[in-house]
Amino acid sequence: MINSDGILEHMRQKSYRPLSYHELRDVFGVSEEEENKFMRELGHLEKDGEIVRTRKNKYGLPEMMNLVRGTIRLNQRGYGILVPDDITRPEVFVYSGALNGAMHSDKVMVRLNASQNGGQRPEGEVIRVIKRANQQLVGTYERGRKRGQVIPDDNRHFYPIYIRSVRKMAVKDGDKVLVNIISWPDRDRALEGKIVEVLGRKGEPGLDLQVVIKKHGLRTDFPEAVLQEAGEVAQPVTAAEIKKRRDLRDWRMVTIDGEDAKDLDDAVSISRIPAGYRLGVHIADVSHYVREDSRLDKEAFARGTSVYLINKVLPMLPPELSNNICSLNASRERLAMSCIMDIDPNGEVLNHDICKSVINIRERMTYTAVNRILADDDPEEKARYQELLEDFYLMKELADILRARRTRQGSLDFDFPESKVIVDDNSFPVEIRCLERGPGEMLIEDFMIKANEVVAEHMYSRQIPILYRVHEKPDEESLAKLNLVLGGFGHKIKAKKIEPVIYQKILEDIKGRPEEQMIAMLLLRSMKHARYTQEALGHFGLASKYYCHFTSPIRRYPDLVVHRALTALLDGNMNAKKRAALEKKMAKYGEQSTQQEIRAEEAERELVDIKKAQYMQQFIGEEFAARISSILSFGFFVELDNTVEGLVHISSITDDYYEFNDRNYTLAGRHSGRKFAIGDQVRVQLVRVDVDEAKIDFELLD
Numbered sequence: 001m002i003n004s005d006g007i008l009e010h011m012r013q014k015s016y017r018p019l020s021y022h023e024l025r026d027v028f029g030v031s032e033e034e035e036n037k038f039m040r041e042l043g044h045l046e047k048d049g050e051i052v053r054t055r056k057n058k059y060g061l062p063e064m065m066n067l068v069r070g071t072i073r074l075n076q077r078g079y080g081i082l083v084p085d086d087i088t089r090p091e092v093f094v095y096s097g098a099l100n101g102a103m104h105s106d107k108v109m110v111r112l113n114a115s116q117n118g119g120q121r122p123e124g125e126v127i128r129v130i131k132r133a134n135q136q137l138v139g140t141y142e143r144g145r146k147r148g149q150v151i152p153d154d155n156r157h158f159y160p161i162y163i164r165s166v167r168k169m170a171v172k173d174g175d176k177v178l179v180n181i182i183s184w185p186d187r188d189r190a191l192e193g194k195i196v197e198v199l200g201r202k203g204e205p206g207l208d209l210q211v212v213i214k215k216h217g218l219r220t221d222f223p224e225a226v227l228q229e230a231g232e233v234a235q236p237v238t239a240a241e242i243k244k245r246r247d248l249r250d251w252r253m254v255t256i257d258g259e260d261a262k263d264l265d266d267a268v269s270i271s272r273i274p275a276g277y278r279l280g281v282h283i284a285d286v287s288h289y290v291r292e293d294s295r296l297d298k299e300a301f302a303r304g305t306s307v308y309l310i311n312k313v314l315p316m317l318p319p320e321l322s323n324n325i326c327s328l329n330a331s332r333e334r335l336a337m338s339c340i341m342d343i344d345p346n347g348e349v350l351n352h353d354i355c356k357s358v359i360n361i362r363e364r365m366t367y368t369a370v371n372r373i374l375a376d377d378d379p380e381e382k383a384r385y386q387e388l389l390e391d392f393y394l395m396k397e398l399a400d401i402l403r404a405r406r407t408r409q410g411s412l413d414f415d416f417p418e419s420k421v422i423v424d425d426n427s428f429p430v431e432i433r434c435l436e437r438g439p440g441e442m443l444i445e446d447f448m449i450k451a452n453e454v455v456a457e458h459m460y461s462r463q464i465p466i467l468y469r470v471h472e473k474p475d476e477e478s479l480a481k482l483n484l485v486l487g488g489f490g491h492k493i494k495a496k497k498i499e500p501v502i503y504q505k506i507l508e509d510i511k512g513r514p515e516e517q518m519i520a521m522l523l524l525r526s527m528k529h530a531r532y533t534q535e536a537l538g539h540f541g542l543a544s545k546y547y548c549h550f551t552s553p554i555r556r557y558p559d560l561v562v563h564r565a566l567t568a569l570l571d572g573n574m575n576a577k578k579r580a581a582l583e584k585k586m587a588k589y590g591e592q593s594t595q596q597e598i599r600a601e602e603a604e605r606e607l608v609d610i611k612k613a614q615y616m617q618q619f620i621g622e623e624f625a626a627r628i629s630s631i632l633s634f635g636f637f638v639e640l641d642n643t644v645e646g647l648v649h650i651s652s653i654t655d656d657y658y659e660f661n662d663r664n665y666t667l668a669g670r671h672s673g674r675k676f677a678i679g680d681q682v683r684v685q686l687v688r689v690d691v692d693e694a695k696i697d698f699e700l701l702d
Contacts, residue, residue, distance in 0.1 A: 002028050004041050008050060011061050018058035018065075049109050049130040066112050068092055068124065071133075074104040076155040082110050082124065087533075090122055090475065098125035101186035104156040105133035121477060129184070136180055137161060138215040140692075141195070143173040150179050150193065153215055153692070159191040171198050176207060178214050202692065205426045208610045209309060216603040219303050222318050226299045230318040233289045233296070234325040237333040241288075242358050248338060249360040253282060254388065255328050256365045256444050262323045263306065263315065265554040267336070267361055268447055270394050276344040277398045281451035282359050284326045285335040286553040287563040290317065301589075304596025306555035309607050311423050315555070322554050330364040337563055339451045339550070343398065347405030352454050356570055363388060370440030399443035402450055410500030410543035412507065414524055416517070419643040421611045429615035432642040448551045449542060456546035459565065460536050464574060465582040466565045467558040467590050469549050470537040471530040473498050482526040488664035489515060500543040514679020518630055518665060531594040532558050534586035558593045561586075609694035612644050616696055617689045623701060628680045631667055633660040636676055638684055638698055646696030648684060653700055 010016065010027070019027065021042065030038045042059065045051045049069040052062050062069050063086075070084040070092070078096035092110055094102075102108050110124035137157060139150040150161040153176075161179050171177060176199040183192035199214065200207040213220060222230075253269035269280035290296045300316050307314040315322045328334050338357040342350045363385065372378035373385065374396050382389060407413075415437075422431040437445075452469070459466045474482070483492050491506050503523055510516045527540060532549075539547040553559035565582060568574045626638035635650040650658055656669035658676075667676040676682075684698035 002030065002034060002038055002041065004045055004050070007041060007045060008061075011051065011059070016060070016064075018054060018060035020056075020058050024059060047130070049107065049128075052109070062109065067127070068110045068112060069130065070108065070110070072099070072102050072104070072106050072108050072110075072126065074099075074102075074156045074158070076158065078158060080126075082108065087472070090477070092122045092124045094124055094126060100126045101184055101189075102126040102129055103132070103134060103159070103185070103191075104154070107131040107133070132181075132184065134181065134217075136178055136196075136214070136217065137193070138176065138178055138199070138211055141166075141171050141173060141175045141177050150177060150195070153211065159185050161191050161193040163193060163195060166195055169195050169198065171195055172201075174202060176200055176202070176211055205428065208614075208691075209312060209427060209607065212309065212603050212607045212610070213314075216599050216606075218307055218314055218599070218603060219299075220314060222299065223295075226295045227318055227320070229295045230320040233291075234320045236325075237335060237358060241335065242333075244356070245335070246338070246355045246357045248280075248282070248336075248357045249333065251280065251359065252362050252388070252391065253280065253359060254363045254365045254391070255330070255361055256367060256370055256440055259366050259368065262313075262319075262327065263554045264328045264364070265326070266444070266448060266551050267328050267359065268395065268444070270391055270398065272394060273342060275342055275350055277394065278340065278342055279398060279447060279450070280338055280340045281447055281551065282328070282336045282338045282357065283451075283551050283559075283563075284328055284554055285337045285356065285563065285567075286317070286321070286326050286560055287337075287567050288335050289321055289326060290560060292564060296321075300557055300560065301592060304557050304593050305600050307600040308604060310421055310611060311427065316557065317554060326554050328359070328361050330361045333358060333360055337550075337566060339454055341450065341454055343402075343450075345401065347401045349450070349454060352458070354455065354458060354566065354570070356567070365440075367438060367440040367444075370443075371438035374439040395443050395447075396439050399439070399446040402446045403442070406446075406449070406543065407504070410504050412500055412503055412523075412541045412543075414507075414520055416520070417643050419608075421608055421615070423611065429611040432612060432615055432644060434641075434643060449544075452548055452550050453544050453546060455550040455562065455566070456536065456544075456548035459548070459562070459569075460546050462569065463579075464565050464569055465534055465579060465586050466548055466562045467532045467534060467586060467593065468536045469530060469539060469547050469558070470533055470535065471539040471541050471547075472528045472537055473540050474526045474528065478526040482522055484663060485522055485665065486519070488661075489519065491519075500540055514677060515665070516679070518678040521630070529598070532590040532597075534583065534590060556593075557596075558589070561589050561593075606694065610691060613689050613691045613694045613696055616644055616646075616686060617691065619686050620689060621686065623683060623685050624698075626682055626684050626698070628676060628678055628682060631660070631665045631676065631678060633662075636667060638682060644696065646684075646686070646698045648682075648698050648700050652687075655702070 046053055051059050052065055052067060053059055068084050070082045072080045072082050074080045080094040080099055082092035082094055107130040108126045109128040109130060111127045112122055112124045115123050137152045139152040142149050148163045148166060177195045178197040178199060179193035180196050181193050185191040199210050251269050253267045255264045255267045257264055265284040267282040271278045290300060303316045306316045336357045336359045339354050341352045344350055369381055370392060372381040373392055418435040420433045420435055421429050422433060424430050456468060479493055486492055493502055510519050536546050538545050548562050549556055549559045550562050553563050568578055624640050626640050628636050629639040629645060630637045635648050637645050637647055639645045656672045658667040658669055660667055665678055683701040685701055687699050688697040
């Protein structure tokens with residue numbers, strides 16, 4: 001049977017040369033009855049950019065023709081970076097004049113060109129847009145004399161959108177609007193669109209949330225058919241199902257989460273054994289309720305992840321599942337997937353058992369309560385949870401062992417300050433609270449990491465197709481840029497010896513020094529973004545050889561994929577046919593999950609930045625103590641005690657002409673010798689806040 005995989009496999013042979021349709025038809029011995037199907041398969045492969053048809057109508061692979069397929073990431077300054085689908089290939093720089101109408105996040109085909117500036121990074125030109133990423137954009141409407149235009153909020157979309165007509169729309173100059181793209185840009189045509197929704201006027205309560213949701217294309221309401229299916233499957237645990245599982249209802253286990261969490265998908269249990277510790281990580285068995293290819297599954301796949309927008313959650317699954325039957329609520333029978341590990345006093349897993357279970361949570365704990373017990377020795381909390389005290393002390397003991405072992409292996413801990421924005425009933429920010437990780441947060445993190453590692457290695461050793469969470473080593477170009485800065489502080493990383501422990505050593509050396517946060521951020525930015533793939537490529541940041549996401553199937557699709565594979569294995573259904581079917585789907589699952597995760601992260605970060613700007617508006621004109629957090633050629637950023645950051649532009653420092661040193665990241669006065677460095681304490685005055693752009697400007701006070 002002729003299919004896409006067979007065609008690609010044939011073309012990947014070293015002896016293959018580009019062939020015409022008729023030549024390929026003869027090679028595969030296509031009969032008249034099969035000809036239409038063969039033609040469709042070639043058409044699909046060409047449309048998806050898997051193969052290319054030349055001007056002479058011959059078919060071949062892109063890499064055979066000096067072409068690269070991938071996703072284009074645009075910069076507000078007008079150029080693009082192609083991230084190839086083939087992870088072994090380097091990124092490609094694309095000048096603005098070579099974009100040829102490609103927009104941010106489009107899937108494109110790029111022809112490689114000779115480098116114009118002799119740089120190491122390849123350069124290229126977009127020759128074809130394979131798939132448009134943005135059917136809709138959010139922006140601000142500007143009325144013109146002849147026709148209006150919309151300026152996209154995301155400055156990576158630097159083309160204005162021309163609007164043909166707004167006669168039937170009650171839209172005013174300055175309104176935030178949602179636009180459907182009806183004509184894409186190219187060399188001879190502008191970007192055109194149609195306004196489909198007026199989101200509101202600047203400053204309206206809740207507008208910022210709606211803008212972020214629409215801008216990032218996030219799904220809000222569930223289709224009625226999905227809600228109906230959720231109601232049908234969300235049935236109480238039956239006696240028949242309990243018989244199929246290991247009954248752990250008498251085990252003492254707890255959930256530990258934030259106070260406002262409703263989707264509780266992980267619980268832990270612990271006991272002391274002669275060999276050390278028996279740790280149980282028990283995860284909600286979402287795969288029992290969300291069956292593959294069901295309406296629920298397709299909706300979960302499209303969403304990819306739950307999105308947490310300060311005081312609003314856009315869940316991956318309907319609340320009937322995420323907050324009820326799948327959530328590990330206390331004193332309720334729940335179906336779970338349990339990973340039970342025997343661990344010695346050195347943190348080594350001696351043996352493990354993964355099983356389908358039924359559990360009953362003893363207590364719904366919060367991080368605050370556990371921290372009061374373990375860190376504050378609070379007598380009231382200890383009295384309230386007297387029955388569980390021994391467990392918490394034992395958990396802390398084991399967590400410290402696991403963390404120390406990870407540290408010895410080279411695991412990286414970027415301890416950047418985190419904050420939480422508190423809003424009122426109108427979603428207006430009233431407080432920005434600094435968050436600190438206590439022993440409660442850390443032990444859950446340690447236990448989840450260990451369970452993820454054990455499950456990943458378990459599946460790898462059995463050659464079961466799953467999605468791995470991978471984090472690859474930094475590339476040579478990123479290391480070269482990083483070393484330019486590190487050299488000014490007495491550090492250097494050798495590309496041939498790059499290991500997590502080298503990064504860890506640098507983090508230890510800069511601990512407590514003024515430049516600590518800046519160098520830590522540069523180290524982080526030099527590393528690649530973690531992603532999901534069917535290949536076990538390891539996790540650089542965690543120094544893990546095998547790693548997957550197993551512990552959050554309520555809110556992450558990759559975890560659900562892993563659970564399904566585990567279920568098939570445990571139920572004895574993992575035959576060759578099932579393996580092949582899973583393997584075929586993993587690339588699609590991985591790409592979608594990675595894209596949706598990035599989309600969610602960007603939306604969450606953007607809303608927090610907007611809320612911080614809103615909060616700071618009330619303090620315009622006031623003075624603050626601040627610390628210089630980073631320095632650039634145009635000025636420096638300062639951070640307040642509440643984690644709010646803003647810019648002191650170099651033009652506002654008028655006592656001298658200041659020059660930027662890109663090796664040690666300082667600004668030095670040409671005449672006075674005055675110097676500004678990372679970590680310096682300064683006093684600043686808040687002078688401007690732009691909520692739409694989430695920008696905050698300070699001026700230096702002498």
